[in-house]
Amino acid sequence: MISAAKYKWIVIATLVALVLLSCIALLLGPTNLDFAALYDSLSGDSANSQSNGIWQVITQIRLPRVVMAILAGTALSASGSAFQSIFRNPMSDPYVLGISSGASVGATIAIVLGIQGGLLGIPIFAFLGACSALIVVYWLAFSLKQSEQNTLLLAGIAMSLMLGAIVSLLLVIHRDQMESIIFWTLGGFNAISWQQIWIVTPVVIFSLIMLFKYAKDLNLLAMGNETAHSLGINVKKKVAVILLISALSVSIVVAYSGVIGFVGLIVPHMVRFTVGADNRKLLPLAALWGGIFLIIADTLARTVVQPGELPVGSITALFGAPYFFFILIKRSKSHV
Amino acid sequence: MFKVKTELLERDIVMAFEDLSFKAGSKAILNTVSHELKKGRFYSIAGCNGSGKTTLLQTLLQIKKASSGHIHVPDYYPNKAHYLSYVPQNTQLEFDFSVEEAVMMGRYPYYSGITGPNSEDKQKVLDAMEMTDMINFRKRSVTTLSGGEKQRTIIARALAQDTPVMFLDEPVSQLDVFHQIEVLKLLRQIADQENKTIITVLHDLNQVAEFTDEVMVMDKGRIVAYGEPIEVLNPELLKSVFKVDSEWICAKDTKPHLIFHY
Missing domain, CATH: 3.40.50.300 (P-loop containing nucleotide triphosphate hydrolases)
Structure with a gap:
């Protein structure tokens, strides 16, 4: 669709935008800073900076947020691209296998039991919830002895509906904790610490490298199981491996930042409009654009109603849903 | 195996x-x-x-x-x-691959993701698009093709795979x-010329x-x-397998043709 040279320029421009937006995100917030302060603090020259407070705000509060936004956007968008190829459905997202609803049930249980957040607590419950949902969906789909991705998709949808109902039930029973449950469900980066970043980073990087490695296979899977098979792919095995890899990074991101919707659905679309469907070009760029998307969403979330803060998930949904309608209309026009 | x-x-x-x-x-x-x-x-x-x-x-x-x-x-x-190469009954072309990218998939079994296609791979893709008359569509997205063009793209992919x-x-x-006639002539030509x-x-x-x-x-x-x-x-076999009445007719100077009686 586009030449290699043009693609290279798009990647370079994207990287520049990512760095610039990260810097801007570091400056914006309840305490507005300027570039000089940012330079001082980033160069580690904390003795010269106006006060240790700025250094603290940037390195301990804003920088982890920005890094987590990049990691989450990257993981969700890259996995979204992979899921869409595997399910041959440009409308599927990283949550189709019940990952988000499983995590929500886990987090809700943790909140209801009074387990506090932080490094462990809620994230661990959310991660376990996501994994259990995933295992049940897998077991259901593969015990039917069908390698068709549709079975997985349907099992995932049924699982999501059931888990959603469980969250609603828990909400009704534990009205007193409704606010914290809902806030977690909407997703956000407001309590991200460096320790969490150290846990999430290797998982996300590992899954990205693996997905890039499988880019060719994803292209073939997008053309149909029979085609993929005739071109040397062990479909059942490869689908399981790729889904597990992406599910791992998505569930760890969800565990620490809640359910942030629409990123994994629309970012791959935006990239596909720009560079086409070849996963070798799509995956790296979707990962970067996902990071940018969430930096913007998170910055908006914490600056629009200062000193309050909006959940990032609602911002992405607010912008994502109209764009999704736009995609639907565009698709229906081009498929006449 | x-x-x-x-x-x-x-x-x-x-x-x-x-x-x-x-x-x-x-x-x-x-x-x-x-x-x-x-x-x-x-x-x-x-x-x-x-x-x-x-x-x-x-x-x-x-x-x-x-x-x-x-x-x-x-x-x-x-x-x-x-x-072996395979053109399935229905190939899904849901995604915006270009014709060239789709045909290149026929070469995937021959090169690794790290090295990328070599000049032979690229040449085989060009030849396959040439044979199927898809060369002028190479930059087009497969989702915008007509049924015949899609089918020719898939056949080109199988050709690029270069299997016996x-x-x-x-x-x-x-x-x-x-x-239909174009595709069948092409297949006949592939069998005759490429063996x-x-x-x-x-x-x-x-x-x-x-x-x-x-x-x-x-x-x-x-x-x-x-x-x-x-x-x-x-006629006997067609009656027993397809449950239809038929006969071969031969007009002057033409090959025999099968017609069905309704």
């Missing part, structure tokens, strides 16, 4: 299958079929819906695992995709008459007779007749 039988090479046989069966539950979709496929020949498979045509192709391709029987090939190929044996499942069933073996499922028995060297007629999971189309597709 396939079993290697080197003596097939001397007899110019590219694939031989013996007592091949495929069961879905207790139902035999494919019931002890055997046949030998020769190099450079254009085969057709005819039969009613549900007679096992697609299952036979997919079992030979090992997309479906045979319940019993053997498939022999004359030589060892580490990668099956270097020996090609399987095509109803390659012309969704095309208009003009493109490739082509096995294709066809429903139009006149096309079977016109373009292919040999027909295998399938009924209830068995090959009930095979050989030169005009001899095999006689």
